[in-house]
Amino acid sequence: MAKALVAFYPLAGRLGVDSDGRIEISCNGEGALFVVARAAELTIEDVKDFKPSPELRRQFVPRIEPSSVILAVQVTFFKCGGVALGTALHHVAIDASSAFHFFQTWSAFSRDSDDHAAVELPCHDLHPDALTTFYPLITYIEPSGPLAGEVFTISRDQIASLKRLTCGGDGATTSTFCAVSALLWQCVCIARRLPPNSEARLDILANIRRRVKPPLPDRYFGNALVRLGVTAAVGDIVSEELASVAGRIRRAIGRMDDGDGDMVVARKEKKDDGARRSKATLPETELQVVSWLGMPMYDADFGWGKPLVMSRAESTRGGNVHLMSDGLAGGGVRVLVCMEARNIKELERLLYAKL
Template identity: 35%
Template sequence: MTRLRCGGIILGFAIHHYAFDGRGGSLFIKTISAFARGDIGTIPALFFDRSLLQARSPPSVSFDHTNYSPKVYQSKGQANTSSQVVCSNLTLTKEQIHSLKIHAGGERVSTFRAVVAHMWKCTCIARGLASDVETQLNIPVDLRGRFKPPLPTTYFGNPTLRTEAVAKVEDLVSNTLEFGANLIQKAVANITDEFGRSLIDHLESTDLEALCKVGAMSNTSLTVVSWLSFPMYDADFGWGEPILMARADMYGSGYAYLSRVPAIDGGISAIVGLEPDCMQCFKSIFYEEIEALRPTSCNIHVT
């Protein structure tokens, strides 16, 4: 805990993904904030039963899970060996999000799909990737509501897996946002109860230690984590609602996190980590492309 001269307070938490995922972490913080206020009666108890994520006996791997192979994961693209990463916090208003949605397929498209399709496209341009290169978008998917029966919403563990959307840079950059948004939709739609159970069985016979030491992500990849539905700003320790909740550091280049911005009605924040020589270009393209999507108005005079 750090006390600021202005009277503000910063609370820092360290978590391990072996224990729980981002949703579990946000529920944990919300729970201890209720204890701090003496308001424990309004908070549902966290659900700890790890047996719900046990491998089946005998295991039944019915899908190809090569993206959870250390060798395959390391072989994608050129490893980004730079230890330097620059982070920027980019905010989007409700109006800007609306513009992205319209060009990503309409209002039915989720905020996540529209914004991430835009980020993926801008990242490829900012990095100057060759048109014939294959680029990967990694998306963590929460399995709580995808299992049958679904896990409790208060499940405290890590039922999250990584899915992947893949495209040639030329196809992603030359097409509209709807192209990227559709790739994201297909990648997420593939994550079903059977897929999740199959992955658990696959991991039962996988060297998890090697999988967790794959090193730097390739320079053709982007990983975007959504915190948009997390109850992050409900964590009132008795001092009022938080002003900001964010990561204190970044895994490395090519990672981004989306979260709500209470101060901006309907707005969101995208915290992005990229190579230093790419960030300025990324920020410029990010907003210039959104501005170009806005409809132009014209005045018609009838005489």
């Protein structure tokens, strides 16, 4: 890991605040937090579903102290010989693409030794005029009731059927992301029993490394995300065919490809008074989808073979959804949802009824 941190040196630094009150990274080389733990009573079978929960995070992800630490790692050895690698990375410094690039590099150095590891080192160079940064506000509120997290698995065959169902009348193909997001948006609006005349919003966080002009290299280190918003009346979303809902999402992404991706959006959170960060939630009319589909989630082979499963340890923000590849079923998708506990079972029923 030390070798990888030489190339990914900001992860070995500390968060601070400059004279203007803005967050900055001090590249002081203080290093990452590294913890070794032993789960003497547990086997991989006991936790292999890795459903995000406070307990899963407590067991396998180290508590970050002090809070200025950017990278924290815990290696847990099970009594069966299995190993879990739990990490905490500060989003101020890095997005998912850069995080997986770091894990690929670290595992390659561990597996193949420094001299033989085939790695692409991160790119830290960026011309100051290449990107324009602005800060749209996201309003988080105090949840009106308990939140719950759930994992829904969609098989490869179900994905193929869903993509056929969401193809546009013009013959346009639909990506896995658009198909699953359309299904989720419609089902969530129904499960929440939203008023038909209210406005629903779907937010998408998109990687724009290849979309800006000139494009950034895939190995660009940092955050290169744009936040897209799709809005429509709830009555339209719940009554339209899934192909029409998917078309709304596809057109929003298309507008970014037509030039709206010239700006990088660093999200800034705005919370109502009294809404604590750890338990904040989006308004029930909003849903935010983050996609890890297509990312090298299962490429981190430290010499023990590819990971059995990779997942978030905890999901505590109401209205947040993460899409990721299912390592146990090739071609399937795992959908991690955090929302109001009173509605999540209805979402499950609707989701599988439409598949």
